[in-house]
Amino acid sequence: MRQERSGAALEEAIDENFRSGRWRAGHRIPTERALSEAFGISRTTVRRVLAGYKDRRLISQVVGSGTYVGTDLPRLLQAATAPDASEVATSPAELMEARLALEPAIVQMVIRAGTSVDFDRMEVCCRNAENAATLEAFEQWDGLLHEAIAEAAHNALILAVFRLINNARGQEEWGMLKKRSVTPERRLAYQAEHRTLVRALRMRDLEAARDATQAHLAHVRRNLLGY
Amino acid sequence: MRQERSGAALEEAIDENFRSGRWRAGHRIPTERALSEAFGISRTTVRRVLAGYKDRRLISQVVGSGTYVGTDLPRLLQAATAPDASEVATSPAELMEARLALEPAIVQMVIRAGTSVDFDRMEVCCRNAENAATLEAFEQWDGLLHEAIAEAAHNALILAVFRLINNARGQEEWGMLKKRSVTPERRLAYQAEHRTLVRALRMRDLEAARDATQAHLAHVRRNLLGY
DNA sequence: CTAAATTTGTCCGTATGTATT
DNA sequence: AAATACATACGGACAAATTTA
Numbered sequence: 001m002r003q004e005r006s007g008a009a010l011e012e013a014i015d016e017n018f019r020s021g022r023w024r025a026g027h028r029i030p031t032e033r034a035l036s037e038a039f040g041i042s043r044t045t046v047r048r049v050l051a052g053y054k055d056r057r058l059i060s061q062v063v064g065s066g067t068y069v070g071t072d073l074p075r076l077l078q079a080a081t082a083p084d085a086s087e088v089a090t091s092p093a094e095l096m097e098a099r100l101a102l103e104p105a106i107v108q109m110v111i112r113a114g115t116s117v118d119f120d121r122m123e124v125c126c127r128n129a130e131n132a133a134t135l136e137a138f139e140q141w142d143g144l145l146h147e148a149i150a151e152a153a154h155n156a157l158i159l160a161v162f163r164l165i166n167n168a169r170g171q172e173e174w175g176m177l178k179k180r181s182v183t184p185e186r187r188l189a190y191q192a193e194h195r196t197l198v199r200a201l202r203m204r205d206l207e208a209a210r211d212a213t214q215a216h217l218a219h220v221r222r223n224l225l226g227y
Numbered sequence: 228m229r230q231e232r233s234g235a236a237l238e239e240a241i242d243e244n245f246r247s248g249r250w251r252a253g254h255r256i257p258t259e260r261a262l263s264e265a266f267g268i269s270r271t272t273v274r275r276v277l278a279g280y281k282d283r284r285l286i287s288q289v290v291g292s293g294t295y296v297g298t299d300l301p302r303l304l305q306a307a308t309a310p311d312a313s314e315v316a317t318s319p320a321e322l323m324e325a326r327l328a329l330e331p332a333i334v335q336m337v338i339r340a341g342t343s344v345d346f347d348r349m350e351v352c353c354r355n356a357e358n359a360a361t362l363e364a365f366e367q368w369d370g371l372l373h374e375a376i377a378e379a380a381h382n383a384l385i386l387a388v389f390r391l392i393n394n395a396r397g398q399e400e401w402g403m404l405k406k407r408s409v410t411p412e413r414r415l416a417y418q419a420e421h422r423t424l425v426r427a428l429r430m431r432d433l434e435a436a437r438d439a440t441q442a443h444l445a446h447v448r449r450n451l452l453g454y
Numbered sequence: 455c456t457a458a459a460t461t462t463g464t465c466c467g468t469a470t471g472t473a474t475t
Numbered sequence: 476a477a478a479t480a481c482a483t484a485c486g487g488a489c490a491a492a493t494t495t496a
Contacts, residue, residue: 006484013374020394022370030355030367031461037351038371040344042485047463063462064493090383098384101332109328117267124264128257140257143249144265147240156317157325157395161388166243168384460494468485475479 007049010039014053018069028066029059090168092177096221099165103217104210106162107197109153111204118152119202126194135182145194152201181223193219234276237266241280245296255293256286317395319404323448326392330444331437333389334424336380338431345379346429353421362409372421379428408450420446 017023029035032050036043050067053059061067090098110118125148129141143166150162182190193216200208221227244250256262259277263270277294280286288294317325337345352375356368370393377389395401409417420443427435448454 009374009378013371016374016390016393017367017370020396022367027363030371033461034351034355038348038355038368038375040348044486045484048484061462062493063491064460066461066493094382094384097336098382098388101336101385102329102388105328105332109324121265121267124261128261128265136254140244140249141265143244144240144257147236147243148265151236155321155325157321157391158328160391161325161329163243164387164391165384456496458494458496461492463491464489466486466488468487470484471482473479473481475477 006041007045010035010041010046010049011052013039014049018058023069025069025071027069029069031066093225095165095168096217096225100214100217100221102161102165104213106150106153106158107201107209107213108206109155109158110149110201111206111209113154114152114201116202118148119198121148122152122198122201126191126198129194130191135179135187138182138187139178142190142194149201177224186223189219190216233268234272237262237268237273237276238279240266241276245285250296252296254296256296258293319401320452322392322395322401323444323452327441327444327448329388329392331440333377333380333385334428334436334440335433336382336385337376337428338433338436340381341379341428341431343429345375346425348375349379349425349428353418353425356421357418362406362414365409365414366405369417369421376428404451413450416446417443 014023014029017029023029030038032043032046036046039046050059050061054061058070059067060070122145125141125145129138129145132138132141146162146166150159153159193212197209197212197216200212241250241256244256250256257265259270259273262273266273277286277288281288285297286294287297349372352368352372356365356372359365359368373389373393377386380386420439424436424439424443427439
């Protein structure tokens with residue numbers, strides 16, 4: 001893992017606190033030493049980061065008292081920090097790890113909240129994927145199947161999480177890997193795995209659904225990354 | 228759950244496919260009937276949605292052939308669909324459900340990827356939260372603790388998911404509920420639960436860590452929502 | 455009012471990894 | 476390929492200002 005600029009975590013946490021409104025104008029934020037401890041970085045580094053915010057007049061520091069959030073311009077930071085969130089830089093390996101951790105959890109919610117209409121939608125996607133003539137068409141219905149599953153959780157936050165994963169999946173590096181890894185027999189296997197998952201969801205069999213999800217993802221990872 | 232406009236899911240799926248680049252210029256998207264089936268909506272509704280995209284010249288339809296992605300202006304849609312993702316409208320109940328599903332999964336990754344430096348950071352946050360004089364200061368360190376946990380997964384996607392949750396947590400409705408629900412004795416209980424979790428993480432005891440997470444979240448939900 | 459504790463400001467020496475010569 | 480210079484981060488120490496007991 002490459003050594004990223006060492007104050008980055010602190011910066012993101014500060015932005016987060018600004019954005020969420022937890023740190024409002026006039027609020028006294030933790031001391032330099034406390035932040036240094038909490039983020040496992042030296043006070044020198046904390047000071048460098050805070051100096052950046054001070055230059056932009058987002059905070060002010062007074063000796064002997066503490067560090068305070070600027071009183072009049074809390075909107076500047078909103079403009080300054082807002083525009084990320086949608087593009088998450090990640091590697092295929094990281095992505096697969098996250099999917100293996102998160103998707104079984106999503107499946108659990110689907111079992112609790114999914115309706116027969118949702119399961120019907122999933123089956124339509126399976127059927128269309130199976131009948132797809134081209135790889136493009138297959139992936140299209142594969143994507144729609146995943147979308148249908150995420151929506152069956154009936155939870156806006158879960159859907160947002162799924163979109164996050166899916167966006168990362170649309171990245172370049174990933175597309176390259178996939179193109180080379182999806183052979184006709186693997187496609188058949190994927191289709192069977194999808195069917196198994198949808199069936200387990202409809203039966204509300206948590207064990208089976210989780211197993212199917214993990215087995216499928218492990219399969220994809222093996223084909224994609226070789227382990 | 229409120230009934231959202233019935234073509235919304237389809238619109239979001241289409242935007243998603245544009246954004247991710249899965250549907251490039253000239254691509255033939257699924258037939259109206261297929262979409263109608265896949266999304267559990269009538270073909271009339273599908274046509275209404277598609278008409279919206281056709282008006283904006285993002286797709287073109289030719290009778291007897293299919294619906295095609297516009298050839299020259301795929302950037303328009305990017306501008307048109309990009310700016311959400313950061314603000315997810317959700318209710319406290321939905322949020323708690325999602326947290327109960329996702330956070331145990333995150334915990335699992337922390338156990339695999341966390342380092343002793345990460346666990347030290349968490350303990351610093353616990354200590355500072357315990358020493359906090361005001362409720363504000365307590366919540367500040369509580370937030371930093373959660374951030375430390377999310378970062379200990381050492382996965383950019385997981386961190387993004389956590390930020391999504393945290394953003395939703397910063398919403399108005401949530402703040403109101405919390406203010407009224409955090410009494411001194413509850414705060415003490417939360418602190419103990421946090422300690423238990425961090426200890427389990429450091430010992431890499433998956434069972435204990437998951438139990439601690441679920442117990443804590445269930446506790447928070449009961450205090451917040453009454454069930 | 456005094457004194458101790460806390461917090462930011464400043465400087466120094468060291469270690470480590472990177473780029474250049 | 477080796478040696479040098481540079482940038483970055485760390486930890487410690489002390490001064491100055493403020494808060495608190």
